[in-house]
Amino acid sequence: MQKILVISPSWVGDCMLMQPMLMRLGQRFPDCRIDVFAPPWTEKLLRAIPEIHDVIVNPFPHGALQLAARYRLGKQLRATRYDQAIVLPNSWKSALVPFFAHIPLRTGFVGESRYFLLNDARRLDKQKLPLMVERFAQLAEAPCGEIPRPLANPQLAIDAAQRDTTLRKLGLTLDQPVAVFCPGAEYGPAKRWPTAYYADIARRLKQHGYAIWLIGSAKDKPVADEINQFADGQCINLCGRTDLGDAIALLACAQLVVSNDSGLMHLAAALDRPMLALFGSSSPQFTPPLSVQARVIKLDIECSPCFKRVCPLGHFNCMMQLTPDLVWEKLTQTITLKN
Numbered sequence: 001m002q003k004i005l006v007i008s009p010s011w012v013g014d015c016m017l018m019q020p021m022l023m024r025l026g027q028r029f030p031d032c033r034i035d036v037f038a039p040p041w042t043e044k045l046l047r048a049i050p051e052i053h054d055v056i057v058n059p060f061p062h063g064a065l066q067l068a069a070r071y072r073l074g075k076q077l078r079a080t081r082y083d084q085a086i087v088l089p090n091s092w093k094s095a096l097v098p099f100f101a102h103i104p105l106r107t108g109f110v111g112e113s114r115y116f117l118l119n120d121a122r123r124l125d126k127q128k129l130p131l132m133v134e135r136f137a138q139l140a141e142a143p144c145g146e147i148p149r150p151l152a153n154p155q156l157a158i159d160a161a162q163r164d165t166t167l168r169k170l171g172l173t174l175d176q177p178v179a180v181f182c183p184g185a186e187y188g189p190a191k192r193w194p195t196a197y198y199a200d201i202a203r204r205l206k207q208h209g210y211a212i213w214l215i216g217s218a219k220d221k222p223v224a225d226e227i228n229q230f231a232d233g234q235c236i237n238l239c240g241r242t243d244l245g246d247a248i249a250l251l252a253c254a255q256l257v258v259s260n261d262s263g264l265m266h267l268a269a270a271l272d273r274p275m276l277a278l279f280g281s282s283s284p285q286f287t288p289p290l291s292v293q294a295r296v297i298k299l300d301i302e303c304s305p306c307f308k309r310v311c312p313l314g315h316f317n318c319m320m321q322l323t324p325d326l327v328w329e330k331l332t333q334t335i336t337l338k339n
Helices: 012-017 019-028 040-047 067-080 093-100 132-138 160-170 195-207 218-230 244-252 263-270 324-334
Strands: 003-007 033-038 054-057 084-087 105-109 120-122 178-182 211-214 235-237 256-260 275-279 294-298
Touching: 003 019, 003 067, 003 093, 012 019, 012 040, 012 132, 012 263, 019 033, 019 132, 033 040, 040 054, 040 244, 067 093, 084 093, 093 105, 160 244, 178 195, 178 263, 195 211, 195 218, 195 256, 195 324, 211 218, 218 235, 244 263, 256 263, 256 324, 263 275, 275 324, 294 324
Parallel strands: 003 033, 003 084, 033 054, 084 105, 105 120, 178 211, 178 256, 211 235, 256 275, 275 294
Antiparallel strands: none
16 A cells, blocks of 8 residues: 655645645555645644545644754654655755655655755646646656646535534524625735625625625634624624634535635635635636636736735735626626525
């Protein structure tokens, strides 16, 4: 049996985008065991991905070297006798544990002068592989292999018992159709659609009988509070009240998701929910929501995408000019509204 250790990205959305790579490993090595080394905040998501056998929680804070601790962890992992490690992050620190674990084949893209840590170092052709999901999938192939096209989309499933447990925990019901808004963006405010715009759409959906749930981390609560205030208190603010497993269950209940380019956007796509994905500073040519049910809304203005955390020009036109009327028009093409 082939044993493979995958060093996971730190972002939730990127973790979802690595699933097609895991699927491809399962196709190439039907009896393989795939373990993932990942940050603790992604653990519940990764345990919901069927291709993953086990999750090894990465104990190292972002940016921390802790060389001796990494050596000790690598030494512990030697007992598993992994055949291959696939290192998805480009940092050299991310390649240390597989090196210390004496994993014989260590695969990843060239990055941060880590040639001696990887013995299967690949050069990335960004023109040939424009999407992040394609770049991850390429690492599942042999060195000169080609990824199969089209790639399978990421897929998540949640059973009714998990869903109902989360609804009871949060005191929610499904008496009305549900619209879930994901107004946060961990990367920075340049990815966030304005709160007043979200509130405008919330009021319109409320008139059509929808319950509006706002989900995100505790960091997103002030943004969600502002949306709810602008929407005259007609939303249910769940930001900071859920873990990632709860968020997956809530997204699975949605008849509509409206989201910034964020990790939750990728989870909604993997759940195949009808969705509007709002792009401003980032690009759907790199990390689009991978679902036939998703619709991307983006303005083609000269300065976008800039990939900055904060608008470098100060006007934020990529989002400010993406008005609620434009979004509402696209929304009515995505779902059928009653009343």
